Amino acid sequence: xxxIKFSGFGGQGIVRCALITGxxxxxxxxxxxxxxxxxxxxxxxxxxxSQLIISGSRVLYxxxxxxxxxxxxxxxxxxxYEPGLADGGIxxxxxxxxxxxxxxxxxxxxxxxxxxxxxxxxNRLFANLVVLGFFSAITxxxxxxxxxxxxPGLVPDRFLKANLQAFDKGFEHGLATASQTNGxxx
Amino acid sequence: xxxxxxxxxxxxxxxxxxxxxxxxxxxxxxRMPHIWCPGCGIGTVVTSFAEAIKAGGYDMDxxxxxxxxxxxxxxxxxxxxxxxxxxxxxxxxxxxxxxxxNPELKVVVISGDGDLTSIGGNHLIHAARRNMxxxxxxxNNFTYGMTGGQVTPTTPTSANxxxxxxxxxxxxxxxxxxxxxxxxxxxxxxxxxxxRNITKSIGEAMKHRGFSFIEVISPCTTLYQRxxxxxxxVSAMEYxxxxxxxxxxxxxxxxxxxxxxxxxxxxxxxxxxxxxLDAVVKHLTSVIGDDYELYGKxxxxxxxxxxxxxxxxxxxxxxxxxxxxx
Amino acid sequence: MAEFPKIVSxxxxxxxxxxxxxxxxxxxAEGALAAGCRFFAGYPITPSTETAERFAERxxxxxxxxxxxxxxxxxxxxxxxxxxGGKKVMTVTSGPGFSLMMETxxxxxxxxxxxxxxDVQRGGPSTGLPTLTAQQDMMQVRWGSHGDYRIIALVPxxxxxxxxxxxxxxxxxxxxxxxxxxxxxxxVGHMHEKVVIPPAExxxxxxxxxxxxxxxxYRPYKFDGKHGAPMVxxxxxxxxxxxxxxxxxxxxxxxxxxxxKKLLTHLIQKIDNNADKIIRVEESGLEDADIxxxxxxxxxxxxxxxxxxxxxxGLKVGFLRLITVWPFCENxxxxxxxRVKAIVVPELNYGQIVLEVERAAAGKCKVISxxxxxxxxxxxxxILTAIMEGAK
Numbered sequence: 028x029x030x031i032k033f034s035g036f037g038g039q040g041i042v043r044c045a046l047i048t049g050x051x052x053x054x055x056x057x058x059x060x061x062x063x064x065x066x067x068x069x070x071x072x073x074x075x076x077s078q079l080i081i082s083g084s085r086v087l088y089x090x091x092x093x094x095x096x097x098x099x100x101x102x103x104x105x106x107x108y109e110p111g112l113a114d115g116g117i118x119x120x121x122x123x124x125x126x127x128x129x130x131x132x133x134x135x136x137x138x139x140x141x142x143x144x145x146x147x148x149x150n151r152l153f154a155n156l157v158v159l160g161f162f163s164a165i166t167x168x169x170x171x172x173x174x175x176x177x178x179p180g181l182v183p184d185r186f187l188k189a190n191l192q193a194f195d196k197g198f199e200h201g202l203a204t205a206s207q208t209n210g211x212x213x
Numbered sequence: 214x215x216x217x218x219x220x221x222x223x224x225x226x227x228x229x230x231x232x233x234x235x236x237x238x239x240x241x242x243x244r245m246p247h248i249w250c251p252g253c254g255i256g257t258v259v260t261s262f263a264e265a266i267k268a269g270g271y272d273m274d275x276x277x278x279x280x281x282x283x284x285x286x287x288x289x290x291x292x293x294x295x296x297x298x299x300x301x302x303x304x305x306x307x308x309x310x311x312x313x314x315n316p317e318l319k320v321v322v323i324s325g326d327g328d329l330t331s332i333g334g335n336h337l338i339h340a341a342r343r344n345m346x347x348x349x350x351x352x353n354n355f356t357y358g359m360t361g362g363q364v365t366p367t368t369p370t371s372a373n374x375x376x377x378x379x380x381x382x383x384x385x386x387x388x389x390x391x392x393x394x395x396x397x398x399x400x401x402x403x404x405x406x407x408x409r410n411i412t413k414s415i416g417e418a419m420k421h422r423g424f425s426f427i428e429v430i431s432p433c434t435t436l437y438q439r440x441x442x443x444x445x446x447v448s449a450m451e452y453x454x455x456x457x458x459x460x461x462x463x464x465x466x467x468x469x470x471x472x473x474x475x476x477x478x479x480x481x482x483x484x485x486x487x488x489x490l491d492a493v494v495k496h497l498t499s500v501i502g503d504d505y506e507l508y509g510k511x512x513x514x515x516x517x518x519x520x521x522x523x524x525x526x527x528x529x530x531x532x533x534x535x536x537x538x539x
Numbered sequence: 540m541a542e543f544p545k546i547v548s549x550x551x552x553x554x555x556x557x558x559x560x561x562x563x564x565x566x567x568a569e570g571a572l573a574a575g576c577r578f579f580a581g582y583p584i585t586p587s588t589e590t591a592e593r594f595a596e597r598x599x600x601x602x603x604x605x606x607x608x609x610x611x612x613x614x615x616x617x618x619x620x621x622x623x624g625g626k627k628v629m630t631v632t633s634g635p636g637f638s639l640m641m642e643t644x645x646x647x648x649x650x651x652x653x654x655x656x657x658d659v660q661r662g663g664p665s666t667g668l669p670t671l672t673a674q675q676d677m678m679q680v681r682w683g684s685h686g687d688y689r690i691i692a693l694v695p696x697x698x699x700x701x702x703x704x705x706x707x708x709x710x711x712x713x714x715x716x717x718x719x720x721x722x723x724x725x726x727v728g729h730m731h732e733k734v735v736i737p738p739a740e741x742x743x744x745x746x747x748x749x750x751x752x753x754x755x756x757y758r759p760y761k762f763d764g765k766h767g768a769p770m771v772x773x774x775x776x777x778x779x780x781x782x783x784x785x786x787x788x789x790x791x792x793x794x795x796x797x798x799x800k801k802l803l804t805h806l807i808q809k810i811d812n813n814a815d816k817i818i819r820v821e822e823s824g825l826e827d828a829d830i831x832x833x834x835x836x837x838x839x840x841x842x843x844x845x846x847x848x849x850x851x852x853g854l855k856v857g858f859l860r861l862i863t864v865w866p867f868c869e870n871x872x873x874x875x876x877x878r879v880k881a882i883v884v885p886e887l888n889y890g891q892i893v894l895e896v897e898r899a900a901a902g903k904c905k906v907i908s909x910x911x912x913x914x915x916x917x918x919x920x921x922i923l924t925a926i927m928e929g930a931k
Contacts, residue, residue: 032776044730046560046731049560049731049732050560050731051734054558054560056557059732059733060560060731060732060733061730061731061732062560062730062731062732063726063729063730063731064729072680086732086840087840087841087843087844087846088840088841088916088919089726089730089837089840090916125881177560202909241780241791243791244791262594273778274775274776274778275774277773277774279620289780289782290780290782290791290792293778294778294780294816295623295773295774295777295778295779295780296780297620297623297773297781297782298782298783298792299616299619299620299646299778299782299783300616300642300643300646300783300875303612303613303616303643306580306609306612306613306614306616306617306620307616307617307619307620308620309580309608309613309617309620309853310578310580310616310617310618310619310620310621310622310624310628311621311623311624311773312620312622312624313578313604313606313617313621314578314604314620314621314622314623314624314625314626314628314772315624315625315626315772315773315774317774318624318774330661332571335609335610335613336542336609337611339608339609361821434791489606493604497599499757500599501599501600505599506602506603507602507604508577508603508604509602517636
């Protein structure tokens with residue numbers, strides 16, 4: 028079972044990240060997925076979070092009790108939600124927007140320059156897809172194949188290709204990072 | 214007093230009387246006698262409504278009457294149409310749903326001033342704003358009759374009501390002004406003395422596409438007249454005759470009614486504007502295409518039909534041969 | 540006599556067949572469209588607005604009409620009017636809007652109009668917690684409008700069930716000519732999960748019980764305590780009357796104690812006498828249970844977790860989920876109370892349905908309320924603690 032929290036500020040596509048991942052898992056990876064999100068004025072502009080529970084059996088409790096994965100795309104989100112991440116949990120941050128604590132050894136930290144990579148693809152707006160590619164490679168919680176299948180309908184048609192490209196870049200970067208990390212650990 | 218004409222020779226038998234009654238076609242005669250007091254003007258409005266329908270040659274199966282609560286709210290129970298007696302103040306939203314669900318209906322709301330302009334005031338202005346295709350006839354007797362003569366939003370300032378026993382200190386709504394400002398596209402006012410004019414206005418209003426509003430100033434002899442020492446129904450008629458003034462096309466800002474003051478009457482507003490449904494259908498057709506049809510076939514269905522037609526046309530010859538040959 | 544209830548396959552144009560990742564609010568709208576709902580007068584209120592938005596978006600392609608009215612009173616009343624105009628109708632709302640609609644629910648019960656209302660419950664009273672979950676309107680839905688009457692209330696525990704129960708709610712409303720409520724909540728409303736919408740031919744829809752007999756014999760009401768009279772719509776030439784006043788079978792006001800008895804007995808008996816047919820529950824492990832957890836909606840999912848832990852610890856814990864909360868499954872509770880030690884009732888309110896459980900249990904077993912002030916779902920631990928207490 029995975030308890031995943033996506034967080035950042037409104038407008039970064041946080042809810043979209045959880046939607047894409049949830050749809051991928053529920054419809055194409057054939058697992059159970061339950062996604063919830065923060066609502067109301069607090070979801071606009073300020074800190075924003077979305078939660079996704081993935082399981083091989085029906086999800087009963089719909090919220091994270093002890094998140095195993097935290098994706099934090101803003102400093103505020105990191106500061107707010109990092110303490111809720113389980114020991115040994117996976118922490119994915121946008122390295123240009125989040126400065127982690129000096130001692131982050133409690134968790135497995137995976138920084139990525141998603142905005143920079145997205146800009147290379149053509150638009151910083153695709154940063155969330157770079158993050159999702161990276162997330163997929165690092166965690167394996169949702170397969171890359173399923174994630175890509177989930178995109179139509181959740182990203183504008185005219186940007187589908189660019190979003191797929193962004194995802195692939197993130198995914199490649201994730202694979203490389205994972206092999207480096209594993210290498211270092213060995 | 215002038216001499217009364219002799220009473221027509223009606224049968225004393227109840228059933229025969231009901232059949233003979235010239236209103237029998239329009240009223241649920243089995244529900245007669247009605248509850249209204251002698252001298253009350255609501256009956257005049259009902260008669261005028263029936264006359265207007267008679268004159269207009271409507272399909273009476275396609276007329277629906279909706280009322281709220283109160284003395285006038287009882288109209289729906291007496292008229293022989295599809296008729297609905299709803300909750301207090303909600304005749305207009307009920308009528309809105311009825312009309313939108315079945316657009317072929319002519320929907321007429323008949324209710325009182327307390328019902329339509331106090332508790333139902335919000336619905337009144339919004340239906341006017343939308344130009345919802347319905348006719349609203351407001352019998353304004355300046356009081357809540359059913360509950361014993363309380364003050365309403367149309368009670369003239371200084372008039373006495375059971376909840377303003379020392380006199381009403383609030384200003385009154387001028388209903389033509391209110392609904393005109395809100396967007397009504399047909400607005401008229403008469404008093405219950407002016408039965409023929411009411412009939413004519415109802416006829417025009419029912420032909421009008423959009424939100425039409427007719428205010429009928431009418432006496433509550435039992436409560437408003439008595440409490441204000443204004444005499445009986447005849448006194449009210451005298452007042453209407455003396456102070457009623459026909460001002461067709463008057464600026465609705467000028468037609469407010471002071472206590473026992475002048476009553477401006479006539480057709481004040483009559484202008485064309487898309488009804489709510491016209492606007493919806495027009496707009497959605499422009500957005501979705503000519504295939505759009507309210508409650509009709511969907512664009513998908515039409516496309517499928519067209520494709521079927523095309524493919525049939527493609528195989529046209531063989532199909533024809535088969536049909537002819539088989 | 541015409542076939543009743545007349546069950547047909549759903550009209551394909553309203554059915555979005557396929558697998559979706561969808562939230563409960565959207566699933567409600569899809570369920571309504573699948574059930575044949577083609578009119579929706581609504582007013583936005585968190586956390587129910589998404590249903591109205593979905594309906595508004597889907598209407599032009601399905602051949603339906605959405606109108607945003609000036610307030611909740613107008614929206615519910617327009618829906619009652621639209622039923623008499625011949626449509627299947629629905630509206631959604633939450634706490635404050637639900638309170639505003641109460642008077643008209645009484646009108647709907649009195650006029651015996653089939654209609655569906657969803658309350659996406661949020662924390663209250665008053666404006667309360669607009670964005671947070673609760674189950675605090677469970678008694679209000681049953682008793683909220685003045686006078687005596689009956690309604691049906693269903694509670695979904697997932698987006699999938701929002702779809703399924705929306706269809707069922709329409710069907711029940713058509714069979715019993717009664718307003719049917721879907722008492723969902725913010726969590727389920729805003730929760731995305733897989734929703735499978737079957738092909739139209741697999742969705743069974745109850746058609747309105749249209750009157751087909753001679754015009755002169757038509758009566759809009761039949762006080763038979765069963766299903767009531769077949770219906771017509773305004774414009775069909777029956778020139779009928781309907782009123783919120785106490786009335787006779789012609790629909791005419793009839794204002795005596797005797798008249799009210801005939802009418803009211805019918806309104807109550809058509810639900811009470813059919814309760815066994817209406818009530819649906821989900822149960823597990825009740826056969827040899829010592830303790831039973833009775834819950835509904837989102838809370839039941841949390842409760843399962845607690846039940847699982849308790850069973851792992853060797854306790855015989857049964858689970859009963861109320862899919863239909865009203866009418867209440869009192870026979871079931873009465874039977875259980877006679878043979879279990881305790882019934883545990885977690886709910887996201889300060890103890891509402893537990894009162895019904897206590898009434899039905901009639902002191903034959905312990906009844907433990909695991910109440911809440913709303914705003915968040917239970918911690919499964921709280922329910923587990925209550926189960927332990929019940930086991931003592």
